[in-house]
Amino acid sequence: MLGNWLLCDLHIHTNLSDGRLPLEEVVDLYGTKGFDVISITDHILDSKTLEERQKKKEPIEAIKRDDFQNYLRLLWKEAQRAWGKYEMLLLPGAELSNNWKNYHILAIDIKEYIAPELSVERIVEHIHEHGAIAIAPHPYHKATEGKQTYIYLWNNHQKYAELFDAWEVANRDDLFNVIGLKKFNYVANSDFHKPWHIYSWKTLLRCEKNPEAIKTAIRENEAVSIYLFREEKRIKE
Numbered sequence: 563m564l565g566n567w568l569l570c571d572l573h574i575h576t577n578l579s580d581g582r583l584p585l586e587e588v589v590d591l592y593g594t595k596g597f598d599v600i601s602i603t604d605h606i607l608d609s610k611t612l613e614e615r616q617k618k619k620e621p622i623e624a625i626k627r628d629d630f631q632n633y634l635r636l637l638w639k640e641a642q643r644a645w646g647k648y649e650m651l652l653l654p655g656a657e658l659s660n661n662w663k664n665y666h667i668l669a670i671d672i673k674e675y676i677a678p679e680l681s682v683e684r685i686v687e688h689i690h691e692h693g694a695i696a697i698a699p700h701p702y703h704k705a706t707e708g709k710q711t712y713i714y715l716w717n718n719h720q721k722y723a724e725l726f727d728a729w730e731v732a733n734r735d736d737l738f739n740v741i742g743l744k745k746f747n748y749v750a751n752s753d754f755h756k757p758w759h760i761y762s763w764k765t766l767l768r769c770e771k772n773p774e775a776i777k778t779a780i781r782e783n784e785a786v787s788i789y790l791f792r793e794e795k796r797i798k799e
C-alpha cells in the first residue's frame with residue numbers, strides 16, 4: 563500500500579506456463595514485497611502453436627484445456643493463502659495467446675476456459691460474459707526483426723480501442739506512450755517471468771481491496787496511476 567493507493571501487478575507467469583518460479587514462490591515474493599493485488603496470467607496457447615510444439619517435441623509451457631479447471635483450483639487455493647498470510651488479493655487470470663495470429667489478451671478474474679483461436683471480438687465478449695476484465699498487453703507498434711512482437715492488436719487499435727477494458731501503457735521496462743497520448747484506458751504490468759522482473763512498471767489503483775472494486779477501478783480508469791517499482795537495484799540471479 564502506497565498512501566491510499568493499491569500496488570498491483572496484473573500480468574504474471576509461473577512455471578505452470580513459461581515462467582521460471584513455481585506459483586507458491588511467486589505468491590511469497592509478491593507478498594513479502596508488500597503488493598496488494600496480483601493476477602496470475604499463465605499462457606493458454608492456440609491449437610496450431612500447441613500442435614507444432616508437440617510435433618517438434620518442444621516444451622508446451624501453457625495451460626491445456628483439460629488442465630484449466632485444475633489450474634483455477636490451484637489459483638483459488640493460493641488466493642486464500644495469499645490473503646491469509648499477506649492480505650494480498652490474488653485474481654485468477656490467463657493470457658490467451660494466439661501466436662499464430664499474433665495477439666495476446668489478458669483475462670483477469672477468469673472463470674472458464676476461453677479458446678485463443680477465437681477472434682479478438684469473440685474472446686473479449688467471452689471475457690465480459692464472465693464479468694472478467696480484458697486487457698491488451700504489450701501493444702508493440704513496430705515489428706522488430708527476428709522477434710515476435712504481437713503487433714496485431716496495435717495494427718487494429720482503432721477498431722479495438724474501446725473493446726478492451728485497458729491497454730498496457732507499460733510492460734516491464736517498455737513504455738508505450740501512444741496508449742497514453744490517445745487517452746486509452748491504461749494499466750502497467752511486469753509480464754513477470756523471472757524474479758528480477760518484479761522491478762518494473764506497475765499499476766496503482768485507488769479503491770477498496772476486493773475483486774469487484776478492483777475491476778471497476780480498471781474499467782473506470784480514473785483513480786489509476788503507473789509506478790516504477792524499484793525497491794532495490796535490479797538483481798540478476
Ligand code: ZN
Nearest residue numbers: 657666699700
Ligand atoms: Zn504476451
Ligand code: ZN
Nearest residue numbers: 573575657753
Ligand atoms: Zn505475458
